[in-house]
Amino acid sequence: MTDSENILVARGLHKYYGKGPSRTHVLRGLDLSARRGEFLAVMGPSGCGKSTLLHILGLMTHCDEGVIDLNGQPAPFDDSARTLLRRTQIGFVFQRFNLLGVLSAEDNVAISLRVRGLGASSRVRELFERLGIAHVMRRKPGQMSIGEQQRVAVVRALAHRPALLLADEPTGNLDSANSRDLLEIFRQTNRQENQTIVMITHSAEAASCADRVLQMKDGLILGQPA
Amino acid sequence: MSYLPLSNILHHKLRSVLSALGIGVGICMLITLSGLSRGSLGEIGDRWESVDAELIAYPKGLGTKITTISGGLLSDKAAERFLEHKDLVQSVVPILLCGASIGGQDNLISGIDPWDWKTLTNDLKVVDGVVPDHEGKFTRWYEKTVLTPSTQPDAPPLDLDDKVIAEHGGMELMVDERLAKKGRFHVGDTVNMENHAWKIVGICPSGVITRVFMPRRTAQKFFSGGSIHNSTLMFVKLRPGVDQNDACRKLACEYADLMPKQQYRASLDHTFGIMFTYIDIVNAIALVIAFLFIMITLYMMVLQRTRDIAILKSCGASNWFILRQMLAESMLLTFTGTAVGIALSFPAAWLIQVFAPLLTVQLSFKWIAVAILAAAAGALVSGLYPGWRATRVDMVEALTNE
Numbered sequence: 276m277t278d279s280e281n282i283l284v285a286r287g288l289h290k291y292y293g294k295g296p297s298r299t300h301v302l303r304g305l306d307l308s309a310r311r312g313e314f315l316a317v318m319g320p321s322g323c324g325k326s327t328l329l330h331i332l333g334l335m336t337h338c339d340e341g342v343i344d345l346n347g348q349p350a351p352f353d354d355s356a357r358t359l360l361r362r363t364q365i366g367f368v369f370q371r372f373n374l375l376g377v378l379s380a381e382d383n384v385a386i387s388l389r390v391r392g393l394g395a396s397s398r399v400r401e402l403f404e405r406l407g408i409a410h411v412m413r414r415k416p417g418q419m420s421i422g423e424q425q426r427v428a429v430v431r432a433l434a435h436r437p438a439l440l441l442a443d444e445p446t447g448n449l450d451s452a453n454s455r456d457l458l459e460i461f462r463q464t465n466r467q468e469n470q471t472i473v474m475i476t477h478s479a480e481a482a483s484c485a486d487r488v489l490q491m492k493d494g495l496i497l498g499q500p501a
Numbered sequence: 502m503s504y505l506p507l508s509n510i511l512h513h514k515l516r517s518v519l520s521a522l523g524i525g526v527g528i529c530m531l532i533t534l535s536g537l538s539r540g541s542l543g544e545i546g547d548r549w550e551s552v553d554a555e556l557i558a559y560p561k562g563l564g565t566k567i568t569t570i571s572g573g574l575l576s577d578k579a580a581e582r583f584l585e586h587k588d589l590v591q592s593v594v595p596i597l598l599c600g601a602s603i604g605g606q607d608n609l610i611s612g613i614d615p616w617d618w619k620t621l622t623n624d625l626k627v628v629d630g631v632v633p634d635h636e637g638k639f640t641r642w643y644e645k646t647v648l649t650p651s652t653q654p655d656a657p658p659l660d661l662d663d664k665v666i667a668e669h670g671g672m673e674l675m676v677d678e679r680l681a682k683k684g685r686f687h688v689g690d691t692v693n694m695e696n697h698a699w700k701i702v703g704i705c706p707s708g709v710i711t712r713v714f715m716p717r718r719t720a721q722k723f724f725s726g727g728s729i730h731n732s733t734l735m736f737v738k739l740r741p742g743v744d745q746n747d748a749c750r751k752l753a754c755e756y757a758d759l760m761p762k763q764q765y766r767a768s769l770d771h772t773f774g775i776m777f778t779y780i781d782i783v784n785a786i787a788l789v790i791a792f793l794f795i796m797i798t799l800y801m802m803v804l805q806r807t808r809d810i811a812i813l814k815s816c817g818a819s820n821w822f823i824l825r826q827m828l829a830e831s832m833l834l835t836f837t838g839t840a841v842g843i844a845l846s847f848p849a850a851w852l853i854q855v856f857a858p859l860l861t862v863q864l865s866f867k868w869i870a871v872a873i874l875a876a877a878a879g880a881l882v883s884g885l886y887p888g889w890r891a892t893r894v895d896m897v898e899a900l901t902n903e
Contacts, residue, residue, distance in 0.1 A: 326901070335815060336897045355819065362817020373812045373900060377512040378505065386505055387816040431816075 281344070282438055282471050283309040283332065288341035290327050290494075301327050302338065303494035309439075312469040314461065316482035319491030325475040326443055328491070332473060333441045334361050346438050362391045366432030370444035372424040374416040380427045381412040387431045402430040406460055422453035429460060433470070440464075442474040446481050458484045506830035509802075510837075517834060520798045524838025524879075525845055527791030528872045531784040532846040532864060535871075537853065538780045540863030542773055546766035548710050553623040554594060554736035555745050557765060558583065558757040567765070568772040570733055571598045571609070577730050579756035583737055589748050591740050594620050595732035596710075597717050599724035603694045604676070604684030606859065610713040612720025612732075614640055620738055622709045630688035630703035633673035634716040642669050643718040647729055663697055666719060675703035675714040679858045697723065712859070736762075791838070792879035799831055799887035803894075810891050811899035820892035827891050831884025832877075839876040843869055 290302040301324040309315045319325050330336045332343065334350055334357040343350040345364060351357055367373075374383045384399050403409045406426045411419050419427070425445065432440055442461070446454035462484050464470045474485060482488045490497040510517045549557075559567045560574040580593040597612035613621060618632045634640055646661070666672055674694075676686055681704045686692065690701045705714070721729050737759065739748055749759040760768075770777075803810070810823060846869075850862035 330897045333815070335900075358814075358817055358819055361815070365817075367815050369900065373808065373815070375505070375809050375812060377508040382508070386813070390813060390816045390818040390822060 280310050281308045282311045282313075282346055283307070283473065284344040285328075285332060286342050288328070288331060288338045288343075290324070290331065290338050301494055302331070302341075304341070305491075305495055307332075307489065307496060309471055309473055311471055312465070313487065314465040314472045314474070314485045316474045316476055316485035316488045317491055317496075318476060318479070318482050318488060321477075323491045324494045325491055329441050329443050329473070329475050332439075333365050333367060363435070364438040366435065366437035366440045368425070368428050368432045368440065368442040368445045370447040372416070372421070372428045372448070374424055374427060374431075376416050379413050379415055380408070380419065380423075380430075383416075383427060384431045384434050388434055391435050393435055396434070398436075399430065399434050402433060406430060420453075421448060422450075422456065425449060425453065425457055426460070429457070433464060433468075436468075438471065440470055440472045442472060444475055444477065446476065446478055454478070454481065504829075506826055506833055509806075509830055510833055513802075516798060516802075517837075520795055520834045521838040521841055523794040524791045524835055524876065525841030527787045528839050528842025528876060529845040529849055530787045531872050531875065532843065532868050533849045533853070533862060534780050534784055535868045536846070536850060536862045536864045537860060538777060539865070539868075540861040542769055542776075543863055544861040546769050548708055549765045550762060551623065551708055552594075552710055552736050552762065553620050554592075554738040555743075555762055556737040556739065556749060556752070556759045557762055558593075558735040558737055558752070558759045560734075561756060561758050563758070566772075567734065567760070568768050571600055572725050572733060575732050575734055576756045577732060579754060580735055582754045582756065583735070583752050586748075586752060589739055589743050589751060590737055592620055592738045594736040594738070595717065596621070596734060596736065597720040597725055597731075598711070598733040599720055601695045601713075601724070603674075603692060603713060604680050604686070604859075608680065608713050609711045610715060610720065610724075611711040612715055612717035612724070614717050621736070622705070625706055625709060627675065627703045627705045628678060630675070630701070632703055632705075633675050633714055633719075634670050635702070639666070639670040639673075639716055640718050643671065643716075643722075644729070661722065666722070667698070667700075671716055671719045671722075672697065672699050673702045673715065673719075674699045675705055676701060677705050677707040677709060677712045679707045680712040683858045695723065788875055788879060792835075792883040795831060795834060795838075795880070796883035796886060798834075799827060799884060800890065802830075803827070803887045803891045807894045807899040810894045811896040814894065814896045815900065823891045824885075824888040827888030828881065828884040831880045831887075835876050835880035835883075839873055842872065842876075 285305065285307045288302045288305040289300070292299045292301055305328065317325055317328065331338045337352070345360060350360065375386065378386060381399070385395055388395065403412055406429060408423050408426045411423050411427070416424050446457055449457060458481055461472055461474070465472055474481065476482050557567070558575065558579055559570070563570060577595060580595055583590050583593050594613070594617040599610050599612065600607055601610055602608070615632050615634045615637050663672060674692070676684070680686065686701050686704070688701055688704060692699050692701060717732070718729060721731070725731060735757070737752065739745065745761040749761065752759050813823060846864060850864055853860055853862050
């Protein structure tokens, strides 16, 4: 596999938290790559650095060492350039949905588009319909079920057609039925739109939907030389 | 699409209402207090300008202190000098100003000769009753009694007490409508002023030079040491076509300097300018407090909403976008508060004049515009720091910990 087939390549990622004796080495030179159109799951026990990895891959925080290539380009160090990449290339789905409570479902999506300099499009309506939540478009998060909230979060993450969808424990707060539905949505999106997805999960059932599953432990991908 | 700052404001109704009210009270104070100070002073200027004369003669060397003088400092000989310039001067109105408490507050009182009412007020009709000593009987009797030396060597010294003066019509007062309303005075009432009993004989329209009038000779007796040869100042009515500044120069003499009547307002502003400064400082402090309130509110909001801010940042919101949201929220709150403040200032002005009819509140578009500009500046400043803090929110920390 060549780097040109990879939409995401991370090499030698190190991340430390804290200072002095309490300093924790969370990522220990981790390598990871994801092919264009791949649905990749990363599993591992709590505290192994999964979420930290996702935040670094999503350019939300810097790694202390290592490099990330996104779409064939090295991720910049400058914050405003990283913000621009995040705006155009990446979509996030979080465990706790992270919708803005004061806005309706459609406005949550609309403001994410406005942040990205995009206007409302027919795709938004289409996504709401495809995910079976057209009836909640005008509702605020507090008036929706948790399953509906998570689907709205997915619409928001996909509305601008990101190159990379990063999902952090997306089924962590959902019941079994909603989890299955969400994973089916991910699977469909991955197949129909060739959407690259990197999903962090505890759940073996969720991971089983992915094309490839990576196991993480102590800040490294299992099988990777320490 | 809903506007995020507006949605935030509508979502936190109590907080938004309190913030807007805080601003509104500050803006209302700014407009009303400015209207009160400038209105009250402006009204005094208007009243003096209502006098049907062009020049004011005042004791020599007094300058801008003319706005605060009372008592008999100007010799009546000045009037004789002015009247010698028949080509310039049509008439001279001497007036003795004194201060006394009536109707629950200190008032400036004009002692005038009854025949000068016409010149002094441009022939304004009294609302009820008559001008004090309206036929001039007391004035003529007093002048004759005091000025004419007794031919009897053993004549007793003059003993003109209140009773004698009252019998000749000297203890008469006229008040203006606003003072009559505040003191609930009517024609025929007897009031106590400076330990003398006075009879109210007339009520005149407001807008004349002072709120209280009495015969000039009575004012001289009770408020100017009894000398009947001095007044406080004189209004000089010029003949048509005479240049005022030229007349001021020509009429100046060893007793008096003169100024055009219009200059009195500038002297008032000069004398009471410090009061404006004081009120402006109070207003500025009130506004600063109101905007600190907004700043604290927005800052608290940033602290409470770090997750929302982090969500926007995770979508790729730039610092400028985040800052704009905070400034827009600050602006919306402030302009709502400003509109409330402007709206409140009208009933506030009305209430002041109902409960304190002697005060004048003059709401001006200029001060409303100043209030709007101050609010815009305040909104910008008070939104900047919380906005800057919002841009510094750590996405990962906010999304992980909340």
